[in-house]
Amino acid sequence: MTSVQSGETGNYPLVEFVPGTIWLCEYPVHYGGLDFLSRMAVLRLQDGSVLLHSPCEIDQGLKASIAALGPVRAIIAPGTFHHLHVPSAQAAFPAAETYICPGIERKRPELRFDWILGDTSPPAWAEEMDQVLVRGNRIIWEVAFCHKPSKTLLLVDLIENIGDKTRGAGPGLKLWWKLVFRMWNRPRPAPEYQMGWKDKGPARESLEKILAWDFERIVLSHGDLIDADGKAAAREAWSVPLSFDR
Numbered sequence: 434m435t436s437v438q439s440g441e442t443g444n445y446p447l448v449e450f451v452p453g454t455i456w457l458c459e460y461p462v463h464y465g466g467l468d469f470l471s472r473m474a475v476l477r478l479q480d481g482s483v484l485l486h487s488p489c490e491i492d493q494g495l496k497a498s499i500a501a502l503g504p505v506r507a508i509i510a511p512g513t514f515h516h517l518h519v520p521s522a523q524a525a526f527p528a529a530e531t532y533i534c535p536g537i538e539r540k541r542p543e544l545r546f547d548w549i550l551g552d553t554s555p556p557a558w559a560e561e562m563d564q565v566l567v568r569g570n571r572i573i574w575e576v577a578f579c580h581k582p583s584k585t586l587l588l589v590d591l592i593e594n595i596g597d598k599t600r601g602a603g604p605g606l607k608l609w610w611k612l613v614f615r616m617w618n619r620p621r622p623a624p625e626y627q628m629g630w631k632d633k634g635p636a637r638e639s640l641e642k643i644l645a646w647d648f649e650r651i652v653l654s655h656g657d658l659i660d661a662d663g664k665a666a667a668r669e670a671w672s673v674p675l676s677f678d679r
Contacts (some may be wrong), residue, residue: 447475447498450652451583456502457652460489461601468603469595471515472654474587475499476580478561482506485529486578487515487589487654488522496525505529507557510537511550512575512589514625515654519544530557535566536574550576563646567591569636569674572629577639579646586648586663590623592670594656602656620659620670633677640671 445459456475461468474486483503487510491499499505505526510516513536523531523545530547538549548555554564563579578587595602595610596618602610611617614624621627630636644664651659651667659666668675 447495451585453477454583455585458489458495467606467609469606469655470601474652475502477502478558484509484558485522486587487511488518490518490521491525507532510534513537513540513573515589516541516544534574534576565639565642567639569632569639570626570629571631573623573625577643579648584647584649586646586651588651589654590626592620592651592653592667593623594620594653594659599656620666622670630674636674637677640675644668
């Protein structure tokens with residue numbers, strides 16, 4: 434990856450991931466007493482418009498960098514744990530429509546939005562991205578996306594890939610991920626997924642729909658990107674829920 438924009442959020446620049454199509458911005462998170470990084474994805478569609486996927490706080494430098502890519506058409510809050518900075522993105526790009534994962538409207542009743550996401554891609558990106566609502570969990574929900582032209586799967590918490598090479602992961606995170614959840618150096622769903630699977634048939638069906646898509650790389654919010662053999666990595670990460678009976 435190469436940094437191609439001058440705008441930054443703190444020390445975290447907007448970095449090109451797929452040439453001319455996808456840019457990423459990492460930023461620090463402190464949650465539940467743990468320190469780690471999260472990641473926003475910026476996608477440019479073929480008509481030149483831009484989507485913000487799981488936005489971070491947008492400062493003036495980052496706003497200028499994103500605006501240089503094209504007009505921002507949509508702000509996407511893809512998971513029930515990925516909505517905190519939507520108001521910042523809305524303030525930076527007031528003409529954009531806001532799309533949210535089901536459940537956010539209950540957690541954030543004050544949040545303004547235009548659409549609730551589901552299994553059908555809205556007209557704004559229907560030709561370029563597939564999507565599915567991951568069902569079956571009592572704690573956490575998200576909508577997974579596949580950007581078809583670049584064969585890129587976009588996730589937030591459905592896979593976390595944190596280990597020895599991951600920058601920004603504090604010692605507390607290593608303790609929990611290594612000794613408690615057994616997911617240090619082992620890509621797995623977030624702990625909320627692992628503790629919350631309830632309706633196992635719908636959970637497995639959701640993941641099988643994702644695996645039917647044509648993707649090679651995975652952009653995820655927490656941990657190291659998966660830039661090759663993405664489908665094999667996803668199948669291994671989801672080996673437990675994929676074993677659920679229908």
